[in-house]
Amino acid sequence: MKKTIVLTLITSAILTGCNSEEKHQTQAAIPAEKVNTTADFTASYNSINKEQLAQHIKVLASDEFEGRAPSSKGEQLTLDYLTKQLTAIGFKPGNGDSFLQAVPMVSIEASPEMSLSIGDKEYQYGHDMVMGSSRISDFEQLKDSELVFVGYGVNAPEYNWNDYEGLDVKGKTVVMLVNDPGFATKDPAVFNGEAMTYYGRWTYKYEEASRQGAEGAIIVHETAPASYNWSVVEHSWSGPQFGFVRDDLNKGRVAVEGWVNVDVASEIFDKAGLNFEQAKTQAAKGSYHVDMGDLTASVTVNNTVKESVSYNFIATLPGRTKADEHILYSAHWDHLGKDTSLEGDQVYNGAVDNASGTGALIEVAEAFAKLPVTPERSITIMAVTAEEQGLLGSKFYAANPIIPAAKTVANINMDALGVNGRSSDVSVYGLGQSELDNFLTAAAKKQGRTIAGDPRPAAGIYYRSDHFAFANIGIPALYAKSGKTPVDEATKALRAELKETLGKCYHNLCDEYSEQWDLSGAVEDMQAFFEIGYELSNENVWPQWSKTSEFKR
Known part of the structure; x- marks a missing residue:
């Protein structure tokens, strides 16, 4: 039987906690023998x-x-x-x-026996790319999915920024940069300047691509904006990947999500008749997206899925x-x-x-x-x-x-x-x-x-x-x-x-x-x-x- 985790939204009324009177009440006198010296x-x-x-x-x-x-x-x-x-x-x-709090989870391990086909070239797992799926299924794929470059993949109304504005990505695979535009500009008036916001996190980028209805999502890895080198991607996103079990078996997520290294990105941009460095520059100036010509992506992800329970440890004095x-x-x-x-x-x-x-x-x-x-x-x-x-x-x-x-x-x-x-x-x-x-x-x-x-x-x-x-x-x-x-x-x-x-x-x-x-x-x-x-x-x-x-x- 599937276990479902209900991620409860906690209202601000609950979060406010004790009222000001409770927070600043006068502390009663404590006998001297009950105070640490x-x-x-x-x-x-x-x-x-x-x-x-x-x-x-x-x-x-x-x-x-x-x-x-x-x-x-x-x-x-x-x-x-x-x-x-x-x-x-x-x-x-x-x-x-x-001492334990049970955390029901699911392990999804993608077989490394896969290749990513873009244009006329096959890119290899680990060395060139790492692909997987957050969907709880044995099999997911991209088949001739059109590629669209969506800049930083950000939809942030408070920053007047939407890389998806006017764009329908249903059935398509979005390609996006790591981090957020502030990193590129170093301008404190752009997002939070060099300091990354949550919009720069890989978790957000996959979530937003899913909300937009994309079929696939690919992040371009670069060491400086990611703050870690390619080997971290290779080791951290391969092997069993854990997540929560949800009612929809995570079908709301894109079918395939992953990373390509910067050399692969430069190559596929060339195939699309685009210049990667120029596209990066344009993406940092404001909301931006561009079709990548006739390029499509195909990849098959075979998963081993296991439900399990892990635990948080909690002890109190x-x-x-x-x-x-x-x-x-x-x-x-x-x-x-x-x-x-x-x-x-x-x-x-x-x-x-x-x-x-x-x-x-x-x-x-x-x-x-x-x-x-x-x-x-x-x-x-x-x-x-x-x-x-x-x-x-x-x-x-x-x-x-x-x-x-x-x-x-x-x-x-x-x-x-x-x-x-x-x-x-x-x-x-x-x-x-x-x-x-x-x-x-x-x-x-x-x-x-x-x-x-x-x-x-x-x-x-x-x-x-x-x-x-x-x-x-x-x-x-x-x-x-x-x-x-x-x-x-x-x-x-x-x-x-x-x-x-x-x-x-x-x-x-x-x-x-x-x-x-x-x-x-x-x-x-x-x-x-x-x-x-x-x-x-x-x-x-x-x-x-x-x-x-x-x-x-």
Whole structure:
């Protein structure tokens, strides 16, 4: 029997949460013996250490855990490990009497035995292109589907931009650029300038192509605007791709969606009598689309479809006086699993991404557990599934929250912590979104650090990890990590030594634990995150979104 997930729309009335009177009520006096002293806080703060973090990473990113793919042996080992660790320090099940929230999903794996035919040439899977389907079916295809270039594939009324204006793409395959027009122009008056908006995300582009009625959707990969190289596409979009089971079996999605590399794009534009670079330039000037001559695309996608259940892990340290109000720490426990078709190393260990963040959850939780007096508000630890598949675990939780959004004070998300030493600054992705920045600024100042903005605004990082799902239901969400300025020459030298390796290992087999790493910067980040949660857990403060944040409404 098919399981159906109902993604409930949560109204703004619910999201507003406590009224201003409730938010700013006067705190009752607490007996002195029920307040943690400065020494108590400091002891817990200092208990966060790199030796324990390293041990957690080594276990979670070991070959035994097989890359922690959803619905795998690696998932079960990960959930068992989290249960053991959080139970040992006194955290309670966060979902009634269970540590788990079931997330029904479907796995769709496209056979790599396919080729994409455009014009008189066959393009090969992996090297030239990666194609697949989000439809829950064994077979999908494009057959002589007309190609249309739709610029950035954006329909954004608030920016007076619609690449589909006056265009009927039913039965056709749209070809589009990655990122959004602001990246190309660097003009802050165009979208958000170099800082990516959600319109630049691949998820949005496929969704919009589907809404427009297209039969296929192809994104042109370029390293700079995508913020990752082609190998990330090759490894991340091949193998099992997870999604939700819906009533229409995802028939509302385009039949085939995928990527081509920039060399292939240049070639097919030439075949269409167009110049790729000129088309890019035109696409950045305003709403734009153009037929690609008589070119058509054909490809057959044979899928292996499996329904499964994966799990979010949720543990809570109940608050002493306000147990229904929660500080939520999150990280995704999943990675890409293993590829048995490879010779030699087959495991995508995901040490940085995101054994580091999962281990950090345990460390921060333990710091709270060591406080002699339990905080007034509850501390909740959430390790979510299927982040690598499009934030599925956090999206499911957001649609089916165990803790009402109105009772969730804040979310602090930890994803891919720094492993290359201490920084004199803290990079805040989405700086200026909420008042949580103020709490981080104060915590960082005590460490002798300053706050910096997003070092890679074009990458749209704020829309690419699990805090985004929580922000979408109104929960102020913070995502930050050690910045780009090393504290000393030794750290600068280490970063130069590790730079190439860390860059090429993102979503690759080599993302493994290394004894070369210096986790001292990650420790400072965790300590700052602990302090923010500590302050919020003993206050009546409810951090607010800034007036300019798109999440305020």
